[in-house]
Amino acid sequence: MNKARRNPLNTALAHVVLITYTVIALFPVFVILINSFKTRKAIFREPLAMPNADSFSLIGYQTVLKQGDFFLYFQNSMIVTVATLFFVLLFGAMAAFALAEYRFKGNTLMGLYLALGIMIPIRIGTVAILDLMVSTGLVNTLMALILVYTAQGLPLAVFILSEFMRQVSDDLKNAGRIDGLSEYTIFFRLVLPLVRPSLATVAVFNMIPIWNDLWFPLILAPAEATKTLTLGSQVFIGQFVTDWNAVLSALSMAILPVMILYMIFSRQLIRGITSGAVK
Amino acid sequence: MTALKLTNVCKSFGEVEVLRDINLEVEDGEFVVFVGPSGCGKSTLLRVISGLEDATSGTIEIGADIVNQVSPSKRGIAMVFQSYALYPHLTVRDNMALALKQERKPKDEIAERVAEAARMLSLGDYLDRRPSELSGGQRQRVAIGRAVVREPKLFLFDEPLSNLDAALRMNTRLEIARLHRQLSASMIYVTHDQTEAMTLADKIVVLKDGHVEQVGAPIEVYNNPANRFVAEFIGSPAMNFIPAERLGGVAGQQIGVRPEYSKIGETGRIEGQVIHVEKLGGDTNILVDVGSSSTFTARMFGQYEIETGSHIGIDFEDAHCLRFDAQGNRV
Secondary structure, eight states, X not given: OHHHHHOHHHHHHHHHHHHHHHHHHHHHHHHHHHHHTBOHHHHHHOTTSOOOTTTBOOHHHHHHHHSSOHHHHHHHHHHXXXXXXXXXXXXXXXXXXXXXXXXXXXXXXXXXXXXXXXXXXXXXXXXXXXXXXXHHTOTTSHHHHHHHHHHHHHHHHXXXXXXXXXHSOHHHHHHHHHTTOOHHXXXXXXXXXXXXXXXXXXXXXXXXXXXXOOHHHHHHOOSGGGOOHHHHHGGGBOSSOBOHHHHHXXXXXXXXXXXXXXXXXXXXXXXXXXXXXXX | XXXXXXXXXXEEETTEEEEEEEEEEEETTOEEXXXXXXXXXXXXXXXXXXXXXXXXXXXXXXXXXXXXXXXXGGTTEEEEOTTOOOOTTSOHHHHHHHHHHHTTOOHHHHHHHHHHHHHHTTOGGGTTSOGGGSOHHHHHHHHHHHHHTTXXXXXXXXXXXXXXXXXXXXXXXXXXXXXXXXXXOEXXXXXXXXXXXXHHOSEEEEEETTEEEEEEOHHHHHHSXXXXXXXXXXXXXXXXXXXXXXXXOOTTOEEEEOGGGOEEESSOSEEEEEEEEEEOSSEEEEEEEOSSSSOEEEEEESOOOOOTTOEEEEEOOGGGOEEEOTTSBBO
């Protein structure tokens, strides 16, 4: 492994591949960003040109901030994403701990049942979900979105986390039991910190589809007060005329919060306090 | 007084019987070692005693109380694990203090007990470090310290030295022996290492397939094994077995001779070809093909120059011979 790493040709090659991928992945973001700072004419004349003195314009951002309640949309998206992640991680980790730690009848079956959700897209049940939300009076509330996204995220979370929980040393949990820690303390104080990198992975996996989702906000919570950012941006896309300045500006601003969240989680991915815990 | 009494303890996981009818008493201050090959149930037995596993049937008494229904933390035990199992996010001091904090002991008493344990195990300089900043030997000392501060009625050690290298293992073994003398506490120690079993134990319990084969003082078990399994398992190199017929005994019986009781010469009671010689400096192990199913090992004190392939005879006295019947029981 070390030998391959020291070989300069291999290193260079690996970097070329990684840089190429990064450029491809970042290119659309880059195009959105530069065009959000250009006049409408400039966007269509030369979509790939950088904004210059002639073409520079903040008209898109002005439209976005004037029209519609953008900060509210931001806030809604943020609430829905953060609350969902919290519930997915909490309940997912708890279920995973139970599946990994306790021997009970139907353990494997329960695990399979929970994992089944990975294979069935939740959108298939949209009509039933809408029905349910109408009869419980949850339509046009953020709670409706949080509940649906939590249900959507749990199967994968349980699946991934239970694998990681199995790797946590039994001796450590048993030491806790002998020292008189309750099962909850063992879960929150001993096990969760050790599986933190996998929690971050699950969080990142769940966060981006929720942040970008248009389907459920459109169906379950289209009211002005509960619009999410993605749904809010749609007002600028018309059947005949699309305000590209506004759309691009709205998208540019939508990138920021999710990037901040990602940075928080990816730090957790890297940091590890597990070394030296056992062995 | 008895520190621990097991009566007819059985444990099965579904269909699989892991422990069968275990009866055992551990006296106050006694050091008991469970030995046996891997999978014999010795660790499971320890877990049943600690309460981490429930016994399927039978009673477990610790200090005269039946503890079958008592949770591990209230049994008055402390356990040291093979993998140390230190809390990674706590300092050495907090690792040792945690159990006492859970019992809501007064702060100054906790500090006093931790300081005392740290002094005993010379951990004073490391109290504010985290487990990841310690070496393997230091971590195991912290794990032992965590057990010591609880002042338990019974110490349980689950192969505590297996993860240490040979030199550290020796040091830590001496430390555990010293600790046992100082605290005069009852201890149960699980290992598959014979040296640890022989050197530490007041009483050895040999287990096989979830069943107690023999209980006794180490030397007693060594000199007087109850059956062929114990004879073969205790002692290194292992005991030699020769069909009794070859020495004029009863057909079907086996005769067991410890390697160190054999003498070599030109001729002897049995003869064969040397297939390998292990020169250990202090001892020389001579492996001889004597025509039976297994080779015969002669352990000679001192250094010998013997050619591989040469023909030698082996002699031993009748007083050192143990007889086993076809079922492996002592005759």
